[in-house]
Amino acid sequence: THTMFKGFTFHDLTSEVNPILAHWQKEGFTFDGIYTGYLGSFEQIDLAKKIFEEFGTHALRIVDPCMADNGKLYTGFDIPFTKKMRDLCAIADIIVPNLTEASFLLDIPYQEKYDEDYIKHVLRQLTDLGCHTAIITGVTFEPGRIGAYAYEKDTDTYTTYFNKEEPQHFHGTGDIWASTFSGGLLQGLSLLQAMTLACDYVKESIHKTLEEENHNIYGVNFEQAMPFLITSLQKHKKEH
Numbered sequence: 001t002h003t004m005f006k007g008f009t010f011h012d013l014t015s016e017v018n019p020i021l022a023h024w025q026k027e028g029f030t031f032d033g034i035y036t037g038y039l040g041s042f043e044q045i046d047l048a049k050k051i052f053e054e055f056g057t058h059a060l061r062i063v064d065p066c067m068a069d070n071g072k073l074y075t076g077f078d079i080p081f082t083k084k085m086r087d088l089c090a091i092a093d094i095i096v097p098n099l100t101e102a103s104f105l106l107d108i109p110y111q112e113k114y115d116e117d118y119i120k121h122v123l124r125q126l127t128d129l130g131c132h133t134a135i136i137t138g139v140t141f142e143p144g145r146i147g148a149y150a151y152e153k154d155t156d157t158y159t160t161y162f163n164k165e166e167p168q169h170f171h172g173t174g175d176i177w178a179s180t181f182s183g184g185l186l187q188g189l190s191l192l193q194a195m196t197l198a199c200d201y202v203k204e205s206i207h208k209t210l211e212e213e214n215h216n217i218y219g220v221n222f223e224q225a226m227p228f229l230i231t232s233l234q235k236h237k238k239e240h
Contacts, residue, residue: 035062035178067104073104082105093133095129098137102136123150124151134153145165147160163200170219177199180229193240205222208221
C-alpha cells in the first residue's frame with residue numbers, strides 16, 4: 001500500500017540499478033525514450049544521469065522533477081537536492097515541472113499569483129538550464145481553467161492546452177500527466193497532441209475517481225479511464 005495506510009512496507013532497490021544497467025549493456029538494449037519521475041536521493045539522480053549518458057544518445061530524454069508543490073518542497077528534500085535536480089534537467093530534452101518546482105530549479109521566489117508573461121519568462125529561463133523544451137503543468141490564468149504551457153527553445157514557440165479544472169485535488173495526477181505525455185510523444189504525437197492527451201486523461205481519471213467510494217484513500221482511479229485514453233490516442237494518431 002501507499003503511505004496513507006498504517007504498516008506500509010517498502011524496499012529500496014537503488015543498489016540494483018547498476019547491475020541492471022550492466023545487464024542491459026551486455027544485451028545491447030537501446031531505448032526510444034527515457035523518462036524519470038520521482039527520485040528520492042542524490043544517488044538516484046546520479047544514476048538517472050548515468051542512464052541518460054549511456055542509453056540516451058538516441059533516446060528522447062524527459063524529466064519530471066518531482067520534488068515540490070504549492071510553494072513547498074516535499075518532505076525529505078532540501079535546497080541542495082533542488083540543485084542536483086537542476087543538473088539532471090540540464091541534460092534532458094524536455095522537462096515538465098509545476099510552477100513550484102520551476103521556481104526551485106531557478107532559485108527564484110514562488111509566486112502564487114502570476115500572468116501569462118511571467119509564465120513565458122520562467123519557461124525561457126528553464127530552457128536556459130540546457131533542455132530544449134520546458135512545460136509548466138498546472139497553470140491557471142482564470143478560475144475553473146487549468147492546463148499546461150510549453151516553450152520550445154529551438155523554434156522559439158509556445159504551445160498551450162487548457163481544460164476545465166476539477167473541484168478536488170488528488171496526489172499522483174502529475175505522475176499520470178507526465179507518463180501519458182511521454183507515451184504520447186513516443187507514439188508519434190505532436191507536442192500539442194501529447195499535451196492534450198495528458199490533460200484530458202488526467203481530467204477523465206479524476207471524473208472516474210470522484211465516482212468511487214473512499215476515493216480519498218485509494219488515489220486516482222486512472223485504470224477506469226484507460227478506455228478513454230486508448231480511444232483518445234487512436235483519434236490523435238489519425239489526425240497526426
